Amino acid sequence: MNTSSNNDSAQEKFYPVSTGVFRVLPKSRPPFSLYMYDRHLGDFKPVSEPGKVIVSSEKERIYKACESGMVYISSKDLQACEPYLSTHLKIVLEDLADSLSAVELAPLILSSMETLIAPLFKESVKLNFERFNEAVPALIETLEQNPAILEHILGRLEREHSLTNKALATGFTGLAVCMLGRETKTDMQTLLHCAYALFLCDIGLCRLPDFVLGKEFSLTVDEQKRIKHHPILSLEILTATKAIPKPSLIAILEHHERLDGSGYPRGASGDSISWIGKLCGAVDSFVAMIMDRPGKRSMSRVNALKTLYRESSMYDPNIIYALEKVMLKD
Known part of the structure; x- marks a missing residue:
């Protein structure tokens, strides 16, 4: 109050x-x-x-x-408090969420999640995972009770590519699809599984050299192989935490699989790919298209969605439709 x-x-x-x-x-x-x-x-x-x-x-x-x-x-004084509150997301959500509006909570949550996710990509998952892990259930509970927060977060996401920015964009965009785009309500457990998979699916990329990730021109065959190996690296890194739910780990491994079997690392297809895996794949692709990267111009949301629709044999059309509802709401 x-x-x-x-x-x-x-x-x-x-x-x-x-x-x-x-x-x-x-x-x-x-x-x-x-x-x-x-x-x-x-x-x-x-x-x-x-x-x-x-x-x-x-x-x-x-x-x-x-x-x-x-x-x-x-x-x-909320803005002046943000640097101190942003490192304690669980406390903010448990003690302040009922008092603050969606507009006020959005920058606090986004800043806090950046503070929690950046060290996972830049430093060490082993040393920094616990703080991230304890905040995720509180985050999902808050967003489930007040999904309008997501609308204000989406407008604040950075478009400049970095592993942290992409993780934040993929995470919050995917959660918006679940909470704002679908006709049916997504249960809390599934939302939690989605959150882990969406925010962390690219964690394996932190083991690749910066010159590969930031390369402006075509990758060599060897570099392409290393990039395509990152879902397996993500799975290995996160399995070691012994805290990620199995459905999330499966989706992380699957987030570059495609319905027509053209994806990687296993070439899985159709219903052999989990729903969360399909969600991660579509959202990850969409976010990659709309972000600014070295040597590659970003697409508008509309053009990125058109691309996904053109490649409908690769993505779940219901997920693309839900993504469209969220991204083109206005």
């Missing part, structure tokens, strides 16, 4: 700060204020000041007030 102020700004709203949120906010010269509601004034009164250290005695008092639900943060 959020509360509006009676002061000079009718647009200013205040959101309750839980003990969990207070823990992750900076206490040394925070760039925002915290507030308590003053019943005598009938308005919110600051209990901390921007740029001023919150000393131990004040910290204890504010913490106890948070336990009673008496501490708030202004809507004007």
Whole structure:
């Protein structure tokens, strides 16, 4: 629940700060204020000041007030809080999601997921997977309750190609297909399986040299073989976590398979490809087409969808139709 102020700004709203949120906010010269509601004034009164250290005695008092639900943060300060909240997505979703609007949650969620996904591609899956893994169920629960968040996230996705940007675009676009594009409701367990597969299907590419991934001209035969091996690398890397559901692992292996058998790595076809595998394949292809890459001009959404329809023997037409509903909603 959020509360509006009676002061000079009718647009200013205040959101309750839980003990969990207070823990992750900076206490040394925070760039925002915290507030308590003053019943005598009938308005919110600051209990901390921007740029001023919150000393131990004040910290204890504010913490106890948070336990009673008496501490708030202004809507004007949400952007200043974003760098601190973005590293604790699970806390944000559990403690703030009910208070914030879809418009306010979208940048927080996108920034948080970038913070969680980038180290998986740039550093180490083994060292960084746990934080990502604990946030995914909370993310899916929040999006399932308020799928409108996805509409605001899609408009914020980066078009410049990088492994992180593509993972974010594939993940959120695919979840939008599931939650906003399909006629039938996708159950929570399937959504969770889709999330792991969509966000992580290209994780095997992190083992390839940068000069191959960023090459502006045609790949050599050897380089093509290495690229086509990445679904297997993704499977190997993620199986080692012992945390990815089996349907997600299968879909990750299948995300470059095609209905007509022309895909890789196994040349699977038709119904031998799982539905999540078909989803990942269509969305991954669409996102690759609309992203800016070295030596390759991006397509518009419309032209990318036309390409998928022309190649209808390769992709599930129901998924393409659902993708069209999401991408061309306006």
